[in-house]
Amino acid sequence: MPIIQLLISRIYQHVIELKLWLLATLICAYLLISWALFALAGESGLTSNPLTFIYFAATTASTVGYGDLSPETDAGRMVAAFWFFPGALLIFSAVLGRLTGVLVEGVRRMADGNGNYERVQNATVIVGYHRDKTPLMVENLIAGQDGDDKIILLATSKNVDIPEGIRLIRADRLDALQSLKRAAIAGAQKVLVYAGTDAETFNTCLAIRELNTDVHIAAYFEDRDTARRAGKLANIEPVVSNACESLVRAAQDPGAGQILMALSTAGFGATIYSAIVEADGTTGTASIDTSLSSSNGTLIAVRQPGNKDFLFRPFPKELASGGSIYYLSNERLSASDISNGLEGANVRITI
Structure with missing residues (x-):
């Protein structure tokens, strides 16, 4: 019965x-x-x-x-x-x-943030949420014109206020592999990590690298030593606050602090952008400088492939294939804008 x-x-x-x-x-x-x-x-x-x-x-x-x-x-x-x-x-x-x-x-x-975007490819993933800073990060990503049309936010906070169109993943921990998988880390184009503490940021970067060995990771740290270790062990680009340096520059050279802030904000005057130059051989930096000038851009630094050091004026005469260029412009230049007039065999620009 x-x-x-x-x-x-x-x-x-x-x-x-x-x-x-x-x-x-x-x-x-x-x-x-x-x-x-x-x-x-x-x-x-x-x-x-x-x-x-x-x-x-x-x-x-x-x-x-x-x-x-x-x-x-x-x-x-x-x-x-x-x-x-x-x-x-x-x-x-x-x-x-x-x-x-x-x-x-x-x-x-x-x-509610309980979805699963594991199959989404080439997304921009923001890991960590700050009520005042995250919306500004999203605004700068969109203004940067770097193909950030799919933005996913992974957050632990219950009260999240994000712009319309941003996909939300809510989790108990930022460094949990399952949560990172749901946030499309495995197929992400780029990742920004801004957790509550340096320790959480460090662990999250290691977890992300475990899921995706090639994605570019930019992470914010308060401590310079922790940032250096994270850059070495997790192969990321660490960002440390330069508030002290900016404060000194503003005191010694009035207006310098405002200029530094403007240079890092997309959509507000000139901004720093980057591109990768590939060719069958080397490419002359003089022709790169001239090409950028013709498109209202200014070359400020280059970096040879396999070298983490930035080279400023006077630039080396040649840039090896796979080297990076950094320039100032009011907007991101297209590959054709940069390659126009470049000397060398089969030069290709990756934005």
Whole structure:
């Protein structure tokens, strides 16, 4: 007896929740019974071809009712009036309700940060949330014109206020591999890490590198030694606050602090941008400088491939293939803008 009660209870629960397997079973059973009743009523026009019967059932259930198919016998009309029409409407309503529920639940989960973007490729991922700083980071990413059309935010905070269009992943820990996977780290284009503490930032960078060995990671640290270790061990680009240096520059050279702030803010005057120069051989830095000047850009530094040191004026005469250039411009220049007029064989610019 308890087994029967348990079975009935479970079936009742599945009926209430409109489980997909139960709904599919009911639809199949309903169509088979309906087909048998129409066949017994002599409705050969409806039952002789299975596709014709499915078409008739679909148009009837959806209340479209084209009128090209209908029962012709009195018995068939009785079956339609007392069995088929009520059942079709009931099942159609149940399917529509179940589908709407699934869609609403999916949207709600995404809005609450419980979604999964693991299959998203080439996204820009921000790890960590700060109420005042994160919206500004998003604004600068978009203004930087570097293809940041898919931005995903991984946050532990319950109260998150982000611009429209930003995808949210909520987690208990920023360095949890499962949470980072949901935030599309494995296929990310670039990652920005700004956690609450240097220790959390360090662990998060290591976890990200475990999932993606090639993605460029920029992470903020308060402590310079921690930043140096993270750069070496996790192969990231650490960023340390230069507030002290900026304060001294502003005191010694009035206005210098404001200029430094403007140079790091996309969309506000000239900004520092970068590009990679590839060629069959080397490329002359003089021609790079001239090409940038013709597009209202100013070359400020270069870096040879495999060397972390930045080289300022006077620049080396040649830049090896794979070297990076850094320039000032009011907007990011296109590859054709930079390569226009460059000397060398088969020069390619990667933005």
